[in-house]
């Protein structure tokens with residue numbers, strides 16, 4: 001996910017020399033230098049010395065370990081900046097499930113921390129990031145978090161942290177559902193006899209057309225669906241097959257499972 005954000009940032013004009021990636025693996029560091037020409041370091045605390053905005057993009061169970069590495073220097077630098085009336089460094093966590101309080105507890109007191117849930121299309125500037133912060137955040141930190149994630153897509157601010165699990169299910173994880181559905185369509189089209197390239201083009205272009213139309217339209221998804229569904233026609237048969245398979249219930253079950261998993265990850 002870090003690569004997706006970096007790709008999106010670089011593509012949208014952020015200078016690669018302003019980005020420092022800290023990763024323990026030499027292989028990962030070399031790959032990122034080769035791909036994006038970013039700065040790299042093996043020591044996570046180098047991020048604190050270098051950056052005003054620090055993104056925690058590790059697996060949820062590793063976040064506490066990384067916070068332990070960041071805490072001493074982060075506390076020291078923020079204290080210095082506070083004494084000089086300067087801005088505090090901003091920490092953004094993208095770890096699924098982890099609560100603001102659980103991460104804050106691992107960082108120096110009063111650290112400006114935003115919990116974010118982006119998704120993979122940030123890599124092409126078409127991401128969706130849910131953002132949450134309880135109560136107060138400095139205006140500058142708020143603007144910085146918004147501006148950074150806006151550079152790689154759209155944002156929604158959540159008022160209630162409990163909504164974050166739904167954003168994980170609806171946005172963070174959902175590109176995989178769409179890929180799965182498109183894969184299933186592609187397989188079915190090939191099974192019906194279309195050449196693979198034709199099947200792929202027909203599926204992807206139709207998906208893109210449908211999503212672009214839905215985004216441009218004020219009519220709502222059900223209305224658009226009705227416009228495709230001629231009475232006693234072909235679409236009606238396909239829609240009936242989905243409905244007999246109880247697609248709504250299946251999707252709800254899948255999304256509930258993702259949201260439940262996000263809450264489990266919060267418990268560690």
Ligand SMILES: NC(=O)C1=CN([C@@H]2O[C@H](COP(=O)(O)OP(=O)(O)OC[C@H]3O[C@@H](n4cnc5c(N)ncnc54)[C@H](O)[C@@H]3O)[C@@H](O)[C@H]2O)C=CC1
Pocket residue numbers: 001002022023024025028044057058059060062065066094095096097117118119120172173
């Ligand atoms: N993959 C996705 O689409 C999304 C992932 N996320 C969140 O992003 C985080 C990362 O997920 P992925 O990118 O999928 O996992 P990943 O396994 O692909 O990437 C994790 C990276 O962390 C690095 N790492 C491991 N230990 C480290 C340490 N001690 N210090 C610094 N770096 C370390 C690894 O080298 C690896 O490059 C997770 O918390 C996940 O919940 C959030 C939204 C979407």
Ligand SMILES: O=C(O)[C@@H]1CCC=N1
Pocket residue numbers: 096168172173
């Ligand atoms: O599957 C995961 O846990 C991560 C969080 C959202 C998308 N990928």
